[in-house]
Amino acid sequence: MKQTEIFVVEYKLHGHSKSFVIRTKKMRNEDAWHWASCDAGLAPIPKPGKPPLKVxxxxxxxxxxxxxxxxRETAALEWMDG
Known part of the structure; x- marks a missing residue:
């Protein structure tokens, strides 16, 4: 079965809960911290296909x-016929 490549990242910014959905080929803890920083406006969002300037x-x-x-990875939907 193919991976979904869609992830949910949850974090807190100054005690307030935040979350977002991101499509990426891989996700590790290091990646999640960087993307949470991007969502919080602390780091620039990299252009598609290019590495970020600074992680x-x-x-x-x-x-x-x-x-x-x-x-966490999102669950893959399996459609059933009939």
Whole structure:
């Protein structure tokens, strides 16, 4: 079965819960912290197909108020006929 390549990232910014959905080929904890920083407006969003200019690390993100970053893959839908 093919991976969905769609992930949900949840985090807190200054104690307020936030979440977003992102489509990407891979997701690791390091990636989730960087994307949460992008969503929070702390890091620039990279252009499609190009690496980010600077990846925001967990310690850097925490200094700006990003905490409790969690991610999960979305469930793949299986359509049934009939």
């Amino acid at each position: 925001m690390s967990r310690p850097q993100a925490e200094r700006f108020g990003v905490t409790d970053v969690k991610w």
